Amino acid sequence: MQNRNILISTGKTGGHIIPALSVGRRYIEEFSKAKVIYASLEGSSIFMDFLNKDENLKFVFLKDWQGFDIKILFENVLEIFKILKEENIKKVLIFGSYISFPVIIASLLNGSRIYLHEQNVLPGRANKFASIFSKKIFISYSNTVKCFPSFIRRKIVLTGNPVRNYDFKDLKEKNQILFLGGSQGAMTINNFIIDNIEKIRMYSSINFIVITGKKNYKDVLAKLRNDIPKNLKLLSFENKIFDLMLESKLIVSRAGAITLTEISYLKRPSVLVPFPFARDNHQYINAKYFEEKGAAILINNDELKDSFDLIIKIFNSPERLNDMKYALNDLFIPEAERRIVKNLC
Secondary structure (H helix, E strand, O other): OOOOOEEEEOOOOHHHHHHHHHHHHHHHHHOOOOOEEEEEEOOOHHHHOOOOOOOOEEEEEEOOOOOOOHHHHHHHHHHHHHHHHHOOOOEEEEOOOOOHHHHHHHHHHHOOEEEEEEOOOOOOHHHHHHHOOEEEEEEOOHHHHHHOOOOOHHHEEEOOOOOOOOOOOOOOOEEEEEEEOOOOOOHHHHHHHHHOHHHHHHOOOOEEEEEOOOOOHHHHHHHHOOOOOOOEEEEOOOOOHHHHHHHEEEEEEOOOHHHHHHHHHHOOOEEEOOOOOOHHHHHHHHHHHHHHOOOOEEOOHHHHHHOHHHHHHHHOOHHHHHHHHHHHOOOOOOOHHHHHHHHOO
């Protein structure tokens, strides 16, 4: 019987981990005897919930070598090489992040085939490097093709970005704006709420829901002195985020890859406020791409504080919201995980 064991390398943020997990689950559905081994960094808390829950899913956590510590890099290469040998792994799928460098080196030493997936419009540095050695390159957006050299483009497959499965519910859209700061929260968005608290109070017919991020929740409460308007709901985190997204007429959010995939999956109009310090400014490029397609409105990080009236104007424009919903139809590619597994040949 052909050995179909696979190693999947991913960073420690939800933008990498969620699509990686989706592909891993699909891979096991397709090849029930196969092992899926994830390589990520120590401290990848999102992975911890999955430990020991499925005997086909295994995890290896590597030491952080972000400071380019050659000794730690060498130890990580040996760790991955050992796993590739022991499990007879001939396929390695990379989801980006600098952690993939030791995985790439070990894979080349072992003769394993390298595949990669890019979640953003602009490929990250690790994926650009990995593309040279890859058998196939999976991309989420058509514009990403031109970001790779012409001699590499023949290996590119447009698959879309895998998203968490969601059992769509019969939820009614509410007069509601949802503010998302990503998995870590966003102080710019939180401060926007704090600075505009009286305006929020004035628009009592609109529900404002804010995901502050766990580490920021108490700080936001303290700054508001617990004087919270009835139409404002602060949440540190929300497991059922899709429900909130579906119920909201408008989403104000950072422009990370997984958030944009979920926005397009659920067909939610959005105002995107890209994180300005993201590597290679990739969140701005993501947001600009969505805006150019008519699927979102882009507001720069330093302009958000003065944009309350603009956001309300967009929220109160049914035609504009419907145009964004329609444009999102062209940005989401369904069953991305199935497309990726099919091409892992």
